[in-house]
Amino acid sequence: MAQTKVLVADDDPNVREIIRLYFEKQMIDLVVATDGREALEVMEKEMPDVVILDVMMPQMDGFEVCREIRKKWDTPIIMLTAKDEEFDRVLGLELGADDYVTKPFSPRELVARIRAILRRMQPKVKVEEEVLRPLVFDQLTIDLDKREIMAAGEKVSFRPKEFDLLVQLAKSPGSVLSREQLLEQVWGFDYFGDARTIDVHIKKIRQRLDKLPYECIHTVWGIGYKFGVDD
Known part of the structure; x- marks a missing residue:
């Protein structure tokens, strides 16, 4: 190594x-x-x-x-x-x-x-073929295999953790995920930082998806965030 x-x-x-x-x-x-x-x-x-x-x-x-x-x-x-x-x-x-x-x-x-x-x-090993299928929500498409995002017909560049965070939310549309849950799922149990990291990355994701005619990540005050394109 x-x-x-x-x-x-x-x-x-x-x-x-x-x-x-x-x-x-x-x-x-x-x-x-x-x-x-x-x-x-x-x-x-x-x-x-x-x-x-x-x-x-x-x-x-x-x-x-x-x-x-x-x-x-x-x-x-x-x-x-x-x-x-x-x-x-x-x-x-x-x-x-x-x-x-x-x-x-x-x-x-x-x-x-x-x-x-x-x-x-380190790249995660792809185990199930099903998880490689694109996530499609109206004008938002998340290609898990190519790690690419299309928003309102345009390709949008995401940093790795921003992409992973959006995917984690999009895999459970309508479900509320706490900051602590998102930290464990995206950053892992060995992350030393605090939950405010999630807020910073959510802000960045929203900025990158500003061409969408709707908000797809919603704040649930006092708890965390949820994904949905028709809220």
Whole structure:
């Protein structure tokens, strides 16, 4: 198995050294950047498997770097923040980050999150042919085999977790699914984040399906969400 390569962008040399020492023990290939602009240069050159971005960096902060990475790549991103504030966590997720870790952190936890993200990215084995049949709802078609979505006659690009979340809801039209259920079904039991991740991804899905003449994901206040094209 190829060695995992991780880009760590942080202007604090102590943080980089702590991560380097632990990654060496875990046989993780580390590449580093000391500011936001360098992070993008290293990203282009090294093409890491996972990116870890400190929020507070010179040149470009972690949020800006995350935004730029998402314009070109789907590489998993973990944000590092010294603030345990909801705003930072939600903003990072809205910009396309996959997870976040609050400083001070345990290197062991960081490695666990990296491995959990990589496990979630592994393609699922197709067992039943029935699950490959497209899901068709009026002007919305979800092709499970090709992982493609057509909305109002146009192909719409989705990030992997957005696609999986929409499929999970569409497989049970009319059924209310809680945020916790969706986290377990789409992200898995080893996900470290909180249920607000679901809200961020639902917002993104609604934006991508804005050409539909109807709303297909409905909020059930205090519980979660349900799928339906005729509500």
